Amino acid sequence: MxxxxxxxxxxAAVAEPFLLGDPVRNTxxxxxxxxxxxxxxxxxxxxxxWTVGGEVRGAVxxxxxxxxxxxxxxxxxxxxxxxxxxxxxxxxxxxLEVTGEATRLLGEPSRVVSxxxxxLGALTVPDVPGRGRLAVPGDLPLLVSWYQAFGDETGMGxxxxxxxxVRRLEGRELFVWEAEQAPVSLAALSPEAGGVxxxxxxxTPPSRRRRGYGAAVTAHASRVALEERCDxxxxxxxxxxxxxxxxxxxxxxxxxxDYAHISYD
Numbered sequence: 001m002x003x004x005x006x007x008x009x010x011x012a013a014v015a016e017p018f019l020l021g022d023p024v025r026n027t028x029x030x031x032x033x034x035x036x037x038x039x040x041x042x043x044x045x046x047x048x049x050w051t052v053g054g055e056v057r058g059a060v061x062x063x064x065x066x067x068x069x070x071x072x073x074x075x076x077x078x079x080x081x082x083x084x085x086x087x088x089x090x091x092x093x094x095x096l097e098v099t100g101e102a103t104r105l106l107g108e109p110s111r112v113v114s115x116x117x118x119x120l121g122a123l124t125v126p127d128v129p130g131r132g133r134l135a136v137p138g139d140l141p142l143l144v145s146w147y148q149a150f151g152d153e154t155g156m157g158x159x160x161x162x163x164x165x166v167r168r169l170e171g172r173e174l175f176v177w178e179a180e181q182a183p184v185s186l187a188a189l190s191p192e193a194g195g196v197x198x199x200x201x202x203x204t205p206p207s208r209r210r211r212g213y214g215a216a217v218t219a220h221a222s223r224v225a226l227e228e229r230c231d232x233x234x235x236x237x238x239x240x241x242x243x244x245x246x247x248x249x250x251x252x253x254x255x256x257x258d259y260a261h262i263s264y265d
Contacts, residue, residue: 002084004048008036011047015059023194028071030193050077070094075101091263099260113261114239118253125219128212130179132220146186150203177217185213187221192230199235215247
């Protein structure tokens with residue numbers, strides 16, 4: 001049975017213990033929960049949990065304009081979720097077996113983006129000219145432009161970019177790689193949730209690519225995470241981009257499972 005609420009406190013009390021049972025695969029819902037508790041603005045949210053015999057067996061969240069998060073939804077609960085939302089599931093992301101069942105019920109989507117979740121094993125720091133550092137308020141205009149460009153390239157630029165960058169700067173979540181005394185690449189690091197931090201997004205402007213800067217800034221942020229903030233580090237990659245997948249593997253990231261972003265017009 002699905003139960004829904006707009007109260008993050010009610011959702012957290014019921015769903016968080018279940019989500020913490022697998023903090024790596026549930027990195028996104030746990031991070032969203034941490035951000036909501038920290039005051040992240042959200043309009044018309046919807047949170048839900050699935051119970052069997054009084055025991056929580058699944059959880060879902062939707063914080064518009066972002067897609068619904070089906071990361072912790074079991075396959076056997078998808079049909080009842082689709083019925084409960086009654087046409088409200090127009091964009092969502094989750095494990096392949098879950099999104100596959102949802103699209104079987106809802107029909108052919110208009111857009112599919114395939115992703116892979118990686119977890120850091122032994123970190124290998126690449127030998128790349130420059131240095132990594134924490135982003136500072138003076139970087140704001142550049143970082144906003146990079147966030148916007150990342151969203152334009154990936155089609156995942158929902159929400160107020162300026163607000164998001166400001167919040168992440170204030171949370172000490174953004175890192176840049178500097179070469180020749182100028183920032184050349186960006187990596188973001190989510191707050192710790194369940195002992196896990198997540199890298200993303202990672203962005204290097206086209207004129208600076210193929211020089212190792214993306215690998216360097218990712219390795220730098222990963223090392224900060226392990227030394228100062230969390231026990232495990234994860235990230236998602238776009239499976240349509242073999243270059244980035246190879247880069248992350250080269251610095252020690254290992255595949256965990258596959259996911260899909262699904263959109264309907």
